[in-house]
Amino acid sequence: MTTSAPLRRLPVGTTYNLRDIGDYQVEDSARTSWGRLFRSDAARFTDGADIAALGLRTVIDLRDDAERAALPTGLDAFVPNVLHRPLDPRAxxxxxxxAAEDPLGELYVALLRERGAELTTIVADLARPDALPALVHCAAGKDRTGVVIALVLSAIGVADEVVALDYALTADYLTADFFAAIPAESGAADPADQALHGARPESMIAMLRVLTAEYGGARAYLTGHGVPDEAIDQLRNTLTH
Structure with missing residues (x-):
């Protein structure tokens, strides 16, 4: 993969939704750096050259064992540290x-409330020295990945509106063809369940509001679950310039 300028969506592998979270405004006039943290759906990677161009040191796969068996990515062959951190939103x-008007917003709030230990372990993984560049992915790169990336961006000082807009970009890439093509066991939403296909910014804003109201924000949520302040500072320093 060669390009003369940074790209938000990256044409690597057979992914639909592989994106770089660079160039987002952070408080104190910093910005997230390109090429440090990526988010994606699951896909089969067979070209080591494309993966090598990303310089990945860590991959965090949020899928469970059955999902990984249904759609192995092959990333273990190209990346030194592939971590399996299942979040299991189906439960x-x-x-x-x-009757929920925003079922995805409710699901993301449930992930916050019920998967605190798992979510903070993932953020701590990303904050380790030499963990970056890193890729976080699930089946579609939307729900589990969206919550993890939202926590990271919010914790380092990216505004809620920007976090929500990054999440909502997924809607541009996860087309009906994507949902029709993936195996049922892959973990992405059922093609017939349109209510779970969307990626409206309002769904992520709903989660971020609960994060602030119930936990005091992303940083307090993470430290309250055991992530040291200095680890979050480390993550901010390695993700921004």
Whole structure:
């Protein structure tokens, strides 16, 4: 992969939704750096040259064992540190009201409330020395990945509106063709369940509001679950310029 300028969406592998989270405004006039943290759907990677161009040191796969067996990515062959950190949102779908106006917003809030230990372990993984550049992915790169990336961006000082807009970019890339092409066991939403396909900024804003109201914000949420302040500072320093 060669390009003369940084790209938000990257044409690597057979991914639909591989994106760089660089160039977002952070408080104190800093910006997130290109080429440090990526987010993606799951895909089969067979070209080591494309992966090598990203310089990945860490991959965090948020899928469970069955999902990984249904769609192996092949990243273990190209990246030195591939971590399996399943979040399993399907077990939380029962907490989402059938009459919910925003079922995804409710699901993300449920992930915050019920998966605190898992989420903070993932952020701590990213804050380790030499962990970056890193890729975080699930099946679609939307729900689990969206919550993790939102926590990271919010914790380092990116405004809620910007975090939500980054999340909402997913809607541009996860087309009906994507949902029709993936195996049912892959963990992405059922092609018939349109309510879980979207990526409206309002869904992420709903989660971020609960994060502030109930936990005092992303940084307090993470430190409250055991991530040291200095680890978050380290993450901010390595993600920004």
């Amino acid at each position: 939380l779908l029962s907490a989402v009201s059938d």
